[in-house]
Amino acid sequence: xxxxxxxxxxxxxxxxxxxxxxxxxxxxxxxxxxxxxxxxxxxxxxxxxxxxxxxxxxxxxxxxxxxxxxxxxxxxxxxxxxxxxxxxxxxxxxxxxxxxxxxxxxxxxxxxxxxxxxxxxxxxxxxxxxxxxxxxxxxxxxxxxxxxxxxxxxxxxxxxxxxxxxxxxxxxxxxxxxxxxxxxxxxxxxxxxxxxxxxxxxxxxxxxxxxxxxxxxxxxxxxxxxxxxxxxxxxxxxxxxxxxxxxxxxx
Amino acid sequence: xxxxxxxxxxxxxxxxxxxxxxxxxxxxxxxxxxxxxxxxxxxxxxxxxxxxxxxxxxxxxxxxxxxxxxxxxxxxxxxxxxxxxxxxxxxxxxxxxxxxxxxxxxxxxxxxxxxxxxxxxxxxxxxxxxxxxxxxxxxxxxxxxxxxxxxxxxxxxxxxxxxxxxxxxxxxxxxxxxxxxxxxxxxxxxxxxxxxxxxxxxxxxxxxxxxxxxxxxxxxxxxxxxxxxxxxxxxxxxxxxxxxxxxxxxxxxxxxxxxxxxxxxxxxxxxxxxxxxxxxxxxxxxxxxxxxxxxxxxxxxxxxxxxxxxxxxxxxxxxxxxxxxxxxxxxxxxxxxxxxxxxxxxxxxxxxxxxxxxxxxxxxxxxxxxxxxxxxxxxxxxxxxxxxxxxxxxxxxxxxxxxxxxxxxxxxx
Numbered sequence: 001x002x003x004x005x006x007x008x009x010x011x012x013x014x015x016x017x018x019x020x021x022x023x024x025x026x027x028x029x030x031x032x033x034x035x036x037x038x039x040x041x042x043x044x045x046x047x048x049x050x051x052x053x054x055x056x057x058x059x060x061x062x063x064x065x066x067x068x069x070x071x072x073x074x075x076x077x078x079x080x081x082x083x084x085x086x087x088x089x090x091x092x093x094x095x096x097x098x099x100x101x102x103x104x105x106x107x108x109x110x111x112x113x114x115x116x117x118x119x120x121x122x123x124x125x126x127x128x129x130x131x132x133x134x135x136x137x138x139x140x141x142x143x144x145x146x147x148x149x150x151x152x153x154x155x156x157x158x159x160x161x162x163x164x165x166x167x168x169x170x171x172x173x174x175x176x177x178x179x180x181x182x183x184x185x186x187x188x189x190x191x192x193x194x195x196x197x198x199x200x201x202x203x204x205x206x207x208x209x210x211x212x213x214x215x216x217x218x219x220x221x222x223x224x225x226x227x228x229x230x231x232x233x234x235x236x237x238x239x240x241x242x243x244x245x246x247x248x249x250x251x
Numbered sequence: 252x253x254x255x256x257x258x259x260x261x262x263x264x265x266x267x268x269x270x271x272x273x274x275x276x277x278x279x280x281x282x283x284x285x286x287x288x289x290x291x292x293x294x295x296x297x298x299x300x301x302x303x304x305x306x307x308x309x310x311x312x313x314x315x316x317x318x319x320x321x322x323x324x325x326x327x328x329x330x331x332x333x334x335x336x337x338x339x340x341x342x343x344x345x346x347x348x349x350x351x352x353x354x355x356x357x358x359x360x361x362x363x364x365x366x367x368x369x370x371x372x373x374x375x376x377x378x379x380x381x382x383x384x385x386x387x388x389x390x391x392x393x394x395x396x397x398x399x400x401x402x403x404x405x406x407x408x409x410x411x412x413x414x415x416x417x418x419x420x421x422x423x424x425x426x427x428x429x430x431x432x433x434x435x436x437x438x439x440x441x442x443x444x445x446x447x448x449x450x451x452x453x454x455x456x457x458x459x460x461x462x463x464x465x466x467x468x469x470x471x472x473x474x475x476x477x478x479x480x481x482x483x484x485x486x487x488x489x490x491x492x493x494x495x496x497x498x499x500x501x502x503x504x505x506x507x508x509x510x511x512x513x514x515x516x517x518x519x520x521x522x523x524x525x526x527x528x529x530x531x532x533x534x535x536x537x538x539x540x541x542x543x544x545x546x547x548x549x550x551x552x553x554x555x556x557x558x559x560x561x562x563x564x565x566x567x568x569x570x571x572x573x574x575x576x577x578x579x580x581x582x583x584x585x586x587x588x589x590x591x592x593x594x595x596x597x598x599x600x601x602x603x604x605x606x607x608x609x610x611x612x613x614x615x616x617x618x619x620x621x622x623x624x625x626x627x628x629x630x631x632x633x634x635x636x637x638x639x640x641x642x643x644x645x646x647x648x649x650x651x652x653x654x655x656x657x658x659x660x661x662x663x664x
Contacts, residue, residue, distance in 0.1 A: 021652075050619050078621035090616045094634025100617070103630060108621035143634075160620065 001199040002026040002168055006060035009048045018044040020224035021060070029196040033210055033235060034203045036221035037243045042203045045088060045221065046172040050084040051077050064168065079111035081167035085157040085174055088218050092144040097156070100144045101126060105163060129162045158189040170201045175209035185211030193209030207239035219247050257288045263308035264291055270311055270411065279380035281357055291373060298371040301554040301586045302525040303366045307494045308468065310438050312409045322405045324432050325462065326656060328647050330399040330429055335642035337410040338384050344385065351394025352426065355462040358388030361415045364448045365477035366502030366533065374470045374498060378415055378444040385415040392421035400426035404443060406467060407435035413442045417431055427645050432461035432469065441469040449481040451505065456484045456645040463492035465521055472498045479505030484644045487514035488652060489524045492660050500526040503537045510539040513639045515656060518551030518583070525554035532565040533602070544636045545576040548663060557602065558590040565595050573603040577609065577635050633657055
């Protein structure tokens with residue numbers, strides 16, 4: 001599904017190198033967790049995957065199902081099946097959530113040469129998916145993320161994820177700003193989407209989220225490199241001992 | 252009298268003086284002499300600082316232009332339509348006005364309503380000198396006029412259209428007026444002054460909507476008097492024209508009166524659009540809000556001047572003004588000038604003006620969901636301006652105005 005090879009990336013504006021040779025492979029259906037202390041490059045990795053222009057890739061490649069995505073625009077990557085669940089979903093006043101969802105779904109369909117969805121089918125689909133996440137239709141009539149609570153924003157991200165049906169979900173600190181109830185709802189939403197054809201890259205600072213979304217593999221990102229990989233027991237180890245000894249080992 | 256010009260007149264001034272010379276109205280001679288002596292206002296005249304009329308008024312076509320061309324008027328909402336074509340009343344028998352409202356052809360009393368004071372009143376001077384037509388409408392006390400009344404002004408074939416309207420809304424009455432302006436491709440000119448008096452506890456929605464062609468100039472004035480408890484929602488949509496100056500002068504003269512102005516200026520190629528408002532709060536406990544959203548593209552030029560005066564006795568005034576602009580090109584320009592003159596001590600006045608570009612984070616979010624850049628930008632521009640016309644007092648207008656804005660952005664964006 002995903003192959004990141006010797007990826008180097010820097011901040012376009014000031015040239016600060018953040019990613020310094022990331023290597024990572026995620027198989028079909030795999031849930032891979034990326035953990036790491038603050039400032040290790042976790043969010044940068046997610047933005048580089050999604051194609052944010054603030055970052056420049058200087059070396060290496062990202063292969064998605066064997067094809068490099070580095071030359072693709074953010075919307076082309078989305079249409080290809082890569083979804084980024086934002087750590088801080090932006091509020092966009094004046095764009096009703098329903099209109100946004102329709103524009104997103106139909107843009108992706110169009111890009112893939114599929115027919116646009118008819119309004120009644122669209123509403124039915126959204127209603128079904130929203131119900132599962134405890135999102136009311138009233139909330140969807142409001143402007144996108146505007147005035148939503150932290151939990152509502154994250155649920156709205158998962159709703160988009162389920163509607164857009166991506167192949168690879170990159171989840172950037174989805175647990176930040178969530179209380180335990182909201183965390184459960186969001187995790188259940190993600191678990192319901194797990195399947196043999198869909199992979200996840202779950203980026204998190206804490207092990208807490210991984211109790212709910214149990215990963216197949218765990219990777220530690222530190223100073224722009226993966227310094228250790230393992231299975232879910234690695235996350236538990238980090239929870240108990242902190243990052244210090246893993247960092248010490250790698251040094 | 253000095254018969255020699257004191258200054259060299261521009262082509263626009265020369266044409267205007269000629270038109271004034273052809274009028275038998277004594278006021279025309281006075282205005283002509285003023286222009287011969289000093290010219291039209293330049294940026295040195297404070298209220299015209301951002302709209303140098305002398306250099307911007309390129310032409311003033313003859314007052315009696317031929318009416319021939321077809322002018323497309325976009326459908327808005329069902330209404331009783333009174334149409335003026337090049338200044339002649341061509342549609343809408345005043346005898347058939349909706350119940351509760353009566354009308355006559357007007358020309359008698361053309362002074363602004365009581366309490367309205369206008370500095371450097373060039374628009375009014377030209378209007379008083381050349382106005383040949385207009386309507387006088389009266390809404391009876393307590394009448395709730397169900398059907399909106401449209402005042403449609405069409406200019407075509409290269410003509411000037413100078414009109415004066417008088418509208419008086421009685422106590423406890425309710426009415427909706429749509430002031431609509433369209434023109435043909437030739438060089439046309441509009442000078443339209445409307446005097447509106449809103450009676451005690453009356454409620455009025457007034458829309459000024461122009462989508463003039465790109466060679467039409469428009470100088471317009473809406474002069475308003477609000478009585479005790481009167482409530483006016485004024486909507487302004489500027490979506491065309493070459494030189495456009497829309498003045499709004501309001502005397503808030505009754506306690507408890509409320510004024511809400513919502514405006515959208517869509518400023519395209521070669522357009523200069525100026526909205527100038529002066530609000531005088533002269534009684535205690537009155538409120539006003541002004542919300543403008545502007546989009547300027549290509550070499551479009553926009554101006555907003557908002558003056559709020561609060562008299563010494565007008566305690567508990569609550570006046571708020573906001574003007575936000577999206578500049579979509581480097582050559583586009585917008586000037587905003589808020590001006591507060593407050594003589595009372597217990598008031599709330601706020602003003603804010605911003606000029607921005609589309610937020611990159613918003614754009615990235617939409618693109619990360621698969622929406623191509625061009626489409627994502629269009630969505631954000633629409634969202635920025637359309638917000639103004641959400642939840643209007645007269646609900647039916649929200650959707651049609653939104654559609655008008657979308658169509659304009661699709662064509663010009």
